[in-house]
Amino acid sequence: ITLIIRSKNLRFVTFSLLAVFTIVSILFFESYSSYKNKLKSAEVESSNLSQLLDEQISSSFKKIDIELQTLQDEYKKEKVIDSKRSGYFNKLMALHQKRLPEMVGFRAVDAQGYFIADSSGVLSKATIKDREHFQNLKDNPRDELVISKPIISKLNHVWIIVLARPLISSDGKFRGELLGAIALEHFYKLFSFIDTGKNGFIVAPSKNLLVNV
Numbered sequence: 001i002t003l004i005i006r007s008k009n010l011r012f013v014t015f016s017l018l019a020v021f022t023i024v025s026i027l028f029f030e031s032y033s034s035y036k037n038k039l040k041s042a043e044v045e046s047s048n049l050s051q052l053l054d055e056q057i058s059s060s061f062k063k064i065d066i067e068l069q070t071l072q073d074e075y076k077k078e079k080v081i082d083s084k085r086s087g088y089f090n091k092l093m094a095l096h097q098k099r100l101p102e103m104v105g106f107r108a109v110d111a112q113g114y115f116i117a118d119s120s121g122v123l124s125k126a127t128i129k130d131r132e133h134f135q136n137l138k139d140n141p142r143d144e145l146v147i148s149k150p151i152i153s154k155l156n157h158v159w160i161i162v163l164a165r166p167l168i169s170s171d172g173k174f175r176g177e178l179l180g181a182i183a184l185e186h187f188y189k190l191f192s193f194i195d196t197g198k199n200g201f202i203v204a205p206s207k208n209l210l211v212n213v
Contacts, residue, residue: 093119
């Protein structure tokens with residue numbers, strides 16, 4: 001009788017364990033499936049968001065570059081690149097800046113890096129001859145857009161990103177630089193609606209730009 005009871009108890013325990021294992025397996029499978037679905041959904045959402053932000057940044061840069069090229073065409077008409085015509089170019093740059101609210105300002109410098117026009121109407125006595133974007137265009141005077149790394153502006157001491165194009169003579173000599181500055185604050189506001197968590201961050205890369213927000 002004792003053996004029969006023990007056998008029944010053993011079968012009961014075995015059955016119970018199998019039942020528990022089956023239930024746990026089902027719950028694990030359902031949880032894992034739910035996790036995979038959520039992960040896939042998060043990946044799709046992240047990809048869509050990344051594409052949206054990339055399109056917004058690229059669109060902004062393209063608009064600024066169009067304005068720079070328009071100003072570049074105006075400077076091609078100038079025989080001498082200096083500040084004598086700053087009044088005209090200051091007003092022209094101010095008009096172009098109004099089209100782009102994200103801009104800090106448009107400016108032009110001569111071949112030595114001194115300011116010869118500014119959309120603010122005020123010419124700083126500072127020089128940007130030590131800036132990497134200026135040196136790159138001066139050493140390699142090709143008509144192309146250069147985007148700087150985040151730097152601190154010498155004019156208002158805020159973090160900015162500079163988009164620049166060279167002023168080149170008909171014989172290919174460097175005559176100066178046109179530049180448009182965007183405050184990093186613009187990107188902070190652009191990304192502010194994204195919840196990345198307590199220790200999260202966003203990296204927005206471009207050809208020669210890396211911004212951690």
